[in-house]
Amino acid sequence: MDTDLLKQLNEERQARRAAILITDLGDGSGRLLREGESAGDAFGDAAERAFRSGKSAVVEADGRDYFLNVHLPPARLVVIGAVHISQALAPMARIAGFDMTVIDPRTAFATQERFSGVELLAEWPDEVLERVPLDAYTALAAVTHDPKIDDFPLKCALEAGCFYVGALGSRKTHAKRVERLKELGLDDNRIGRISAPIGLDIGASSPSEIAVAILAEVIAALRKRQVAVR
């Protein structure tokens, strides 16, 4: 590998973009494959598998061994709403390996006492998201029930291509939300990506059970996501 290639790789990683470093184990020559770029016939399937699973591996092609080292940004989970569900979700998300951030401008909810050990921001979502934008390796769950707080980050998440976007609320509540998001200029395709009612259908009823359902759905979205080739 040469220093330029290392710089390019580090740039991709710092920008939270997925990339694979393909190294010829015979002579050490390498190249960078960014997500969405075509890897060519020899590596196509292996590269797509690596992007999806995050697992690096040695691949043989034309009688030579190549190492595909995949660098995926660490997955984040942004939760809008410092509610009971989020309190249950926080420790579980940490165990599952997600960096979780809770955003809620209502200071009565967003207290350190209720959320020890979690990044908690008692601010409006638009302020936070301007500073720390959402991306394809972030999941967003909006659980306040309050359109004033939930709608804007939902729109941001759909536009940023978050790998998961979920919103709490009944089908009736969601139907109204769909109308509001349309008025904000989002099309049906994008709005259709919202998981609502939120969470895998496991019959969850308590806040903790809903948290399990949300986390399971987030993991499914992360591990089963399709890598789109540009």
Place this chain on the structure above:
Amino acid sequence: MNDTQEPLDPLTVAERWAGEGRDVAIATVVETWGSAPRPVGSHLVIDGEGNFHGSVSGGCVEGAVVSEAIDVMSEGRPRVLEFGVADETAWQVGLSCGGRIRVFVEKLR
């Protein structure tokens, strides 16, 4: 879920060292069998003086990798090293956990 957010992650350190004009070698775990302490893709970076950062085994074989890396830096040709259990062949540096790993060592050009 990955190591990229770790402070002082090895590839960032390697870039910095190269920028300071130091010789740099990068060692990467490319395959593991059985219980291996560090996953495939883990890095150890080494400079010409034998300073190193990161890990490929959690401490068992780093010493051997560092000395091989110094050879690689002077010769320029990459190498693939294999480490296994330390019981049968006395000269071999081994992994106490019983696993086996393959480590690719290359010079940063």
